[in-house]
Amino acid sequence: MSQDHEFDVFISYATEDKEEVAKPLVNELEKLGLQVWFDENILEPGDSLSSAVDAGLAKAKYGLVILSPNFFSKRWPNYELSGLKARQLNGEQIILPVWHNVDFKDVLKFSAPLADMFAYNLTSISIKEIAEGVLQKVKPESYSRKFVGIAETVMSNLD
Numbered sequence: 001m002s003q004d005h006e007f008d009v010f011i012s013y014a015t016e017d018k019e020e021v022a023k024p025l026v027n028e029l030e031k032l033g034l035q036v037w038f039d040e041n042i043l044e045p046g047d048s049l050s051s052a053v054d055a056g057l058a059k060a061k062y063g064l065v066i067l068s069p070n071f072f073s074k075r076w077p078n079y080e081l082s083g084l085k086a087r088q089l090n091g092e093q094i095i096l097p098v099w100h101n102v103d104f105k106d107v108l109k110f111s112a113p114l115a116d117m118f119a120y121n122l123t124s125i126s127i128k129e130i131a132e133g134v135l136q137k138v139k140p141e142s143y144s145r146k147f148v149g150i151a152e153t154v155m156s157n158l159d
Contacts, residue, residue, distance in 0.1 A: 007037040008138045009096075010060035012080040014070035021066050021100050021122065028131035033142060049076075057083040061094065062138055067119070068100040072110045085113075096137065098122065098130060 009029060013022040018040075026038045037056040043049070053076075057063070063084035071077045084095050097119035099107065108115035120130040135142060 005061045006035065006059040007056065008034040008061050009134060010037040010056050010063045010080070010084075011039075011066070012063055012071075012077050012084070013066040014068060014074045014077050016070040017066050017068050017100055021068075021098070021127070024127045025064070025066075025098075025131060028128050029134060032131055032135045034135060034138060050079075053080060054083065057087070062096050062134070063087075063094055064096045064098060064134060065114075066098045066100050067102055067107055067110070067114065069102065069106070071100075072102075072106070096120070096134060 011022055011026060022038070023040075026036050026041070029036050037060050039052070042056065043052055057080065063080070065071075065077075065081055065084065081095075087094055095114075095117065097107075097114055097117050099119050099121045101122075104115055107119075120133060122130075125133075
């Protein structure tokens with residue numbers, strides 16, 4: 001990607017999934033050193049929601065989309081997803097889906113192209129594992145350094 005990005009990841013979610021999934025995921029991503037666009041951390045009183053979202057979508061390398069029954073029924077998350085889809089149509093593979101309380105049939109009913117994408121599934125992996133997978137995708141060089149550091153620590157403890 002030749003464009004400079006201010007954020008590594010834009011988080012798109014339904015408000016009902018904020019406490020259980022979005023916030024813990026943001027915390028894990030930030031612990032790993034990623035710059036995250038998360039509305040709660042970005043928006044200030046008086047900000048235009050649509051302008052802030054549009055800017056966040058444009059300034060993020062990737063969009064992490066938490067797909068859930070709540071997401072499927074909300075206007076704002078669908079607006080955000082449309083922005084990410086538009087960038088994807090431009091050739092950028094930027095959507096990183098997370099399935100939360102949904103399965104293949106649910107996602108297929110909502111969007112066949114999203115159902116065809118590999119997704120992180122919260123029924124089989126943890127939020128921490130998702131964050132590590134996102135780090136590997138977004139900043140592979142940081143991911144490699146992180147695990148080299150862990151290996152070095154383990155090896156030194158064996159002495």
